[in-house]
Amino acid sequence: MDRINRRTFLEGLGLVGAAALLSGCSTDSKSPAISDGAIGDLRKKLTGRVLTPGDPDYRTTGLPANTRFASTRPAVIAECRSEADVATAVRWALDNGVKPVPRGGGHSYAGMSATEGLLLDLSALNAVEAGASGLAVTGGAAKNSDVFNTLRDGRMALPGGTCLGVGVGGLVLGGGLGFYSRWAGLTADHLRSTRMVTATGEVIEVNASSHPDLFWACRGATGGQFGVHTQFTFELVETPSSVTYFRFEWRGADNATAVLANFDKIMASAPPALNGLVYAEATPVGTDGPRAAIDVVMRGQYMGPRAELEDLVRPVLTAAPATRRPQCRSCRTGRQRRSSSNRPPNCMRGTTSAASQKPLFPTTFGPNR
Numbered sequence: 001m002d003r004i005n006r007r008t009f010l011e012g013l014g015l016v017g018a019a020a021l022l023s024g025c026s027t028d029s030k031s032p033a034i035s036d037g038a039i040g041d042l043r044k045k046l047t048g049r050v051l052t053p054g055d056p057d058y059r060t061t062g063l064p065a066n067t068r069f070a071s072t073r074p075a076v077i078a079e080c081r082s083e084a085d086v087a088t089a090v091r092w093a094l095d096n097g098v099k100p101v102p103r104g105g106g107h108s109y110a111g112m113s114a115t116e117g118l119l120l121d122l123s124a125l126n127a128v129e130a131g132a133s134g135l136a137v138t139g140g141a142a143k144n145s146d147v148f149n150t151l152r153d154g155r156m157a158l159p160g161g162t163c164l165g166v167g168v169g170g171l172v173l174g175g176g177l178g179f180y181s182r183w184a185g186l187t188a189d190h191l192r193s194t195r196m197v198t199a200t201g202e203v204i205e206v207n208a209s210s211h212p213d214l215f216w217a218c219r220g221a222t223g224g225q226f227g228v229h230t231q232f233t234f235e236l237v238e239t240p241s242s243v244t245y246f247r248f249e250w251r252g253a254d255n256a257t258a259v260l261a262n263f264d265k266i267m268a269s270a271p272p273a274l275n276g277l278v279y280a281e282a283t284p285v286g287t288d289g290p291r292a293a294i295d296v297v298m299r300g301q302y303m304g305p306r307a308e309l310e311d312l313v314r315p316v317l318t319a320a321p322a323t324r325r326p327q328c329r330s331c332r333t334g335r336q337r338r339s340s341s342n343r344p345p346n347c348m349r350g351t352t353s354a355a356s357q358k359p360l361f362p363t364t365f366g367p368n369r
């Protein structure tokens, strides 16, 4: 029999996978009428708060990052403060025929964590611990920013995404692409184990030897299909002593053409240490007309020193000398990008570029670290 890859299998699985967590629960995202008695019962059992539309904090709690889905409001929000809370809420959902939908970082582009049923707000499960073992253990709703903050000396890194506000849960379950991917693979490639609450409220450890099929399926299945993940254990990667972050900017349609074409060429043969992207976006049209009203950005991360990066990207810089701002405005060398603490953990604008615009540790870490 031909071997199929995980993504193909999951695509084929489609609705079957989607229904797995919800077996026994309503598959209709609209909630059935939920009695006051049932809500009272959940309040008694949960250590976190249970919010319904009449509660003062309901309106502002549990809103997704993508405001397109802000009007899809849950019948009930269960703030899960622990794994036991998650299991309790899932069992309650099963007993009451309400669809439970977990939300981690709330950054689903497709609104997959918006529901009119029971919203499992996992945001309190955001702890991150990393020790000498080279492993990091995160809560089911830790964000990229929580991981960056824990690993801020930069010696070890989790190949993760670029937006500080994205949840590690949604990220790893969907694969997880970022500025380490060509060099170290996807976030899912670094998952070693996860704790899950199943559709029946049972807690299981899932890894290569315990429920291996489920472990395989989780790494790419997006989120919530097979259970609610309360914890992830990742194997970290050691970073080289120099890592260079870059951001170059241009203006105008001609530069956009030159940058995009040449970036494409260099990436076809670039070493895995070079990770980056380019984009062009329209800005308000001024007196120079529409062809000038285009911002062009090339940004990313090179797992090595700045001089090597500059050699690699020279064809782009030669084809389109940066005109708007000095070249390599944010070229910095340091072990780890600094995460911003004063920025709201929401970069719905799409990118995340803000993360690499931030100043970086000014030090080049030496061999003694």
Ligand SMILES: Cc1cc2nc3c(=O)[nH]c(=O)nc-3n(C[C@H](O)[C@H](O)[C@H](O)COP(=O)(O)OP(=O)(O)OC[C@H]3O[C@@H](n4cnc5c(N)ncnc54)[C@H](O)[C@@H]3O)c2cc1C
Pocket (backbone or CB within 6 Å): 101, 102, 103, 104, 105, 106, 107, 108, 109, 112, 113, 122, 140, 141, 160, 161, 162, 163, 165, 166, 167, 168, 169, 170, 171, 173, 174, 175, 176, 177, 178, 222, 223, 224, 225, 227, 228, 229, 230, 347, 348, 349, 350, 351, 352
């Ligand atoms: C601004 C922005 C930048 C992004 N940048 C990147 C990037 O650099 N790289 C990349 O790979 N992706 C990126 N993404 C995509 C992002 O990884 C996915 O949208 C991801 O699913 C979001 O996860 P979340 O936990 O923040 O979102 P949520 O909306 O909370 O969850 C997304 C899905 O995962 C489920 N889920 C979340 N946590 C759990 C859990 N603990 N247990 C079970 N199910 C769970 C939810 O039910 C939902 O189905 C970006 C998205 C945005 C909006």
